[in-house]
Amino acid sequence: MSAPSADNRQGRGRAGGVSRAERVYLEIRDRLLRGEFPVGQRLVELQLSAEHGTSRTPIREALRRLEGDGHLERDPSGGLRPAVPSVRQMRELYDVRVVIEELLVARAAADGDRGALEELQADWATLTTDWHEGRATLHGPDFVHADEDFHQRVAAASGHETAERLLRDLNDRIRLLRIHDFTTDERIRATFAEHAEILTAVxxxxxxxxxxFMRAHVLRSARVVRERVGVALARMFEVPDLTGEPPA
Structure with a gap:
């Protein structure tokens, strides 16, 4: 009985306002985004618990969440391994996204719901101020959802229901890739500025x-995602040095 209660205590324990389970999830997710786990490597709970200094319960919970997010996939034996992003699919999806987003923002600027757009502008001005002053903490997935909401509200204000629906479906398909876009404060800060620029023009x-402005915004995002996914893939496909010798 003692082991389960220890696991429960670790799952509930908090450090800096973040539960241990949440901390472990974020740490492993960040390692996956950086490509620290080689392609084909099975993630083992016991090894991860030693590396992250915790019991297996928060590790198990984190792995379940990461599988649900699409960061991990199961092999035929039931083990969990890093999911490999498809660079080709990523490029194709962003090609489609930029066309849809240009259409929607142009419609919003020409004859959009001004009240909805002004409300969106006010909401993002508040969020921008809160983030700069430290009242809003936005991790990668949190900012992805906030950014998606921005684009969907522009789409809704445009009145083009078909393109709005297509954008929603597209966002569902690229969400996992877009987390790579918001792993640094620099990109979050730039996105706030780009959103303000877009809304001013609209x-x-x-x-x-x-x-x-929208085209530049989406293409910039695509470039950042491509670069960071590329770096992660390069690390995932690195051949491990088994000689033990330092690099030349």
Missing amino acids: LAGDVDAAAS
């Missing part, structure tokens, strides 16, 4: 500027 009714 509310001014400047269709060309709004479409241009």
Whole structure:
């Protein structure tokens, strides 16, 4: 009985306002995003618990969440291994996204729901201030959802229901990749500025500027994701040095 109660205490324990289970989840997720686990490597609870200084219960919970998020996949034997991003699919999805987003923002600038757009602008001005002043802490997935909400609200304000629905489906398919975009404060800060720029053009009714800013915003995101996914994949496919000799 003592082991389960210890696990429960560790799962509930908090450090800096974050539960141990949440901390372990974030740490393993960050290692996966950095490509620290080689392709084909099975993630073993006992080894991870030793590496992260915790019991197996928070490790098990973290692995379940990471599988649900799409970061891990099961092999035929039931083991969990890192999911390998598809670079080709990523490029194709972003090609489609930029076309849809340009259409939606142009429609919003030309004849969008001004009240909804002004409300969106106010909400993001507040979120921007809260983040800069430390009242809002946004981890990668948190900011991905916030960013998706921004784009979906622009889409809803455009009145183009078909394109709005297509964008929602597209976001579902690229969400896992987009987490790579928001792993640094620099990218979050840039995104706040880019969103403000887009909304200013939309509310001014400047269709060309709004479409241009949106296109640059999406392409910049695609480039950052491609670079970071590329770095992660390079690490995942590295051949381990079994000689024990230092690099030349």
